[in-house]
Amino acid sequence: MEASMAELQLDKIDLHILKLMQLHGKLSNQELAEKVGLSPSPCSRRVKSLEEAGYIAGYATLLSAEHFDLALTAYIQVRLEKHSTEILEAFEVKVSSYDEVQECCLLTGSDADYQLKVLVRDMKHFKIFLLDKLTTNDHIAGVRSSFVLKQVKNQTSIPLPI
Template sequence: MITSHSDTALLVDLDETDKQLLRLLQTQARMSITELAERINLSATPCARRIKRLEDAGIITGYHTKTDAQKIGYPLAVFIAISMDRHTAERFEQFESKVQSFDEVVSCSIVTGRTEDYLIKVRVRDMAHYEEFLLHRLNRIEGVAQVHTSFELREVFSRSVV
């Protein structure tokens, strides 16, 4: 059942079986429908229907391969807090479009509770790569007024919501 709690958010009631299914898919997305069904004590057809319902509701938004950034040559993770010169929809849209085109950017969020407007996470090969990214691409986006950099020492964990 889909219920509306605001103009921007639709919530879907998830039962424990849906949550089990999501947890399995988040850790092992290549698991077959038959194996998923066995793990959550359903037959294959109802399991496939549940997956389709979760996809149609926008809860499952895609299937991705998780990679080890260190092993593929991007060991340095950098958090960059960015302040914009003006707070207009056009300025933010332009920034978001440009920053999304950079392969090094793995996440981008608008944030509150600090003086900066955005917090992005980037993955780079080394400090020289970071310097090139910062000076020749990020700082050249129109409207970027200030950046503050923090380097990740170690990711303790990362997980999805369910």
């Protein structure tokens, strides 16, 4: 039977494993076990339990955008004309299909309904994305774009109570 998030009680070793895995994704089980003070078999079992309980959502390799000439990051705030469930869901499905969109968040406390983080080569490609893809949606009432001048912090790990 799979453990659910409520059933698994995390201890300091579990939290240490999760922190190390977030920061050093290429650690072998042997290396991870050594760093947390376990032998490889119990360490492997703990990682499997953490996966099954949903604490580990998946594994990924982070690529360097600059090596692919993706130099322009834009944040686009999108305001929709109507807020029916069908319109919101249709917008989310369409936006999710665009490779340029790194993040899409439904907002509250703002004039915008959604905020998109978009990664493209340059302003020419941004214009193509904006005019040929995003704003072809009939339900968009307005967009506001901001461009990243300097990335001060980019973190994929979440804070853990260690």
